[in-house]
Amino acid sequence: MSAAPSEFHRIRRLPPYVFAEVNRLKAAARARGEDVIDLGMGNPDTGAPAHVVAKLTEAVADPRTHRYSVSKGIPGLRRAVAGYYARRFGVGLDPETEICVTLGSKEGLANLAQAITSPGDVILVPNPSYPIHQFGFVIAGAAVRSVPHEPGEEMLRALDRAVIHSVPKPTALIVNFPSNPTALTASLDFYKEVVAFARRHEVFVISDLAYAEIYFEGDPPPSILAVPGAKEIAVEFTSMSKTYSMAGWRIGFAAGNARLIAALARVKSYLDYGAFTPIQVAAVAALNGPQDCVDQVRALYAERREVLLRGLAAAGWDVPPPAASMFAWAPIPERFRPLGSLEFSKLLLERAKVAVSPGVGFGEHGDGHVRIALVENTHRIRQACRAIRQFLQGSNAPGLAAGVEDAA
Numbered sequence: 001m002s003a004a005p006s007e008f009h010r011i012r013r014l015p016p017y018v019f020a021e022v023n024r025l026k027a028a029a030r031a032r033g034e035d036v037i038d039l040g041m042g043n044p045d046t047g048a049p050a051h052v053v054a055k056l057t058e059a060v061a062d063p064r065t066h067r068y069s070v071s072k073g074i075p076g077l078r079r080a081v082a083g084y085y086a087r088r089f090g091v092g093l094d095p096e097t098e099i100c101v102t103l104g105s106k107e108g109l110a111n112l113a114q115a116i117t118s119p120g121d122v123i124l125v126p127n128p129s130y131p132i133h134q135f136g137f138v139i140a141g142a143a144v145r146s147v148p149h150e151p152g153e154e155m156l157r158a159l160d161r162a163v164i165h166s167v168p169k170p171t172a173l174i175v176n177f178p179s180n181p182t183a184l185t186a187s188l189d190f191y192k193e194v195v196a197f198a199r200r201h202e203v204f205v206i207s208d209l210a211y212a213e214i215y216f217e218g219d220p221p222p223s224i225l226a227v228p229g230a231k232e233i234a235v236e237f238t239s240m241s242k243t244y245s246m247a248g249w250r251i252g253f254a255a256g257n258a259r260l261i262a263a264l265a266r267v268k269s270y271l272d273y274g275a276f277t278p279i280q281v282a283a284v285a286a287l288n289g290p291q292d293c294v295d296q297v298r299a300l301y302a303e304r305r306e307v308l309l310r311g312l313a314a315a316g317w318d319v320p321p322p323a324a325s326m327f328a329w330a331p332i333p334e335r336f337r338p339l340g341s342l343e344f345s346k347l348l349l350e351r352a353k354v355a356v357s358p359g360v361g362f363g364e365h366g367d368g369h370v371r372i373a374l375v376e377n378t379h380r381i382r383q384a385c386r387a388i389r390q391f392l393q394g395s396n397a398p399g400l401a402a403g404v405e406d407a408a
Contacts, residue, residue, distance in 0.1 A: 013138050018361035022345050026355045037384040040355040042180065042326055042373045044245040046300065048286075049293035052244060055285035059278035069274035072265040073101025073253075077280045080287040081238075081253045088212075089223040097258045098231070100265045103275055105210050105237040105252040108264065110136040111271065112206065112235070112254065115263035117142045122166045124159065124173040124203075128181060128359060128366030133174045133208065145170065146363065151177060151186035156193055163201050173198065176208040178221055181362045181371040182329045183322030185215070188222040195224065198233040204260065207236040210252075213243040213294050215324035216302050225256050235260040242326060243294055244286045251275050251283050301326050304374040304381055311385025315392050319372075328372040329359075333392065341367045352387040 022040060029036050047053070059065050072078070078095035085091040093099055102108030109132050117123070119141035125134045127146035134144050145166060147158045162170055175194060177186035198205045207224045215221055224234050239252035254264055274280070286293075305321065308328060312319050319330040336344050341358035348370075349355050357373070359366030376384070 038355045040357045046245045052286045056282035059281040065277040069277040071269045071274045080284045089226045091225045100254045102252045104250040105239040112264045113137045113140040115267040121171040128362035130180045151190045172204040178211040178324035183325040191224040195227045205234040210239040211325040217323045307378045315389035326374045352391040354384045
């Protein structure tokens with residue numbers, strides 16, 4: 001007896017993937033020979049550092065590395081992660097019990113959700129936020145309660161209300177700063193408040209720190225693990241994807257609370273044999289080697305940020321400058337706001353040939369924005385801004401305004 005995929009319980013809990021519709025239209029436009037500038041997916045366009053690629057090539061040449069690897073990560077890589085945390089954040093970690101290598105932070109978050117979640121558990125997730133933060137737990141059977149996404153008093157008050165009014169009491173809280181998609185950052189003082197809340201109410205904290213090294217203003221983003229007592233309740237995910245432009249390599253890490261790390265490692269031991277050993281060896285070279293490549297990546301995104309913001313301002317689209325991450329979180333221009341982020345993104349693709357990510361894909365509270373990724377060179381970003389300017393200010397704009405009114 002066959003059944004439609006929509007009849008499967010877990011699939012029924014997953015809404016249609018919003019980004020898939022934009023991707024479908026983007027692919028159709030390119031099939032027609034149209035030049036689409038893709039500022040949608042956060043997919044780095046620069047390669048990994050040369051010395052990292054060289055180490056990968058060297059390791060691949062050794063046939064011994066072609067065998068099964070270690071699910072929780074080779075010891076040398078776990079030691080390298082511990083060294084990174086010590087240098088960057090002043091945090092001491094035990095490579096054996098407090099670090100686990102993952103197939104990117106996305107896989108790690110999803111597997112941790114499977115490890116610690118029972119059906120009906122309540123998880124606190126900022127809205128908007130990266131989809132896996134919510135749906136990793138939805139797939140595991142949890143109920144998700146949205147909390148404000150800005151780090152500050154409003155979020156802290158919402159957390160207190162959630163503990164009082166949630167049945168059962170929340171199991172875990174997700175935090176993600178620098179944030180994808182909003183690019184907001186959090187201070188160590190804010191993390192101290194979060195850790196105090198979590199210890200007071202016995203709630204785990206899961207921190208996503210994937211954009212820790214891509215920052216433009218103020219102090220470098222801190223780790224929640226730098227707060228005294230944080231390791232009693234917190235685990236943190238980091239990644240090689242953005243810092244070293246190794247997105248397709250699929251290598252990341254979980255660090256912190258030994259109980260959560262053990263749970264994650266146990267689930268992973270049933271699901272995978274770890275990342276390909278040469279990739280892990282190359283990741284060691286990245287973490288332990290010269291870090292000027294990280295400075296160069298940061299400078300590259302800073303330059304692109306300035307070009308994008310200037311170009312959009314010239315088009316009449318004022319976008320707040322992101323303090324960190326590789327994204328700009330752009331409020332939809334007022335006259336197009338009634339369309340919502342998905343329809344506006346489709347219109348931008350159709351008229352300007354520029355692809356962006358609709359904010360609603362990150363949660364309903366993101367629907368007034370689109371996310372613009374800094375993943376094209378400055379020439380292409382200027383080209384995109386000119387096309388957007390023509391779209392927003394061109395002769396066809398009055399007709400578009402009528403269409404917006406009809407849609408509203």
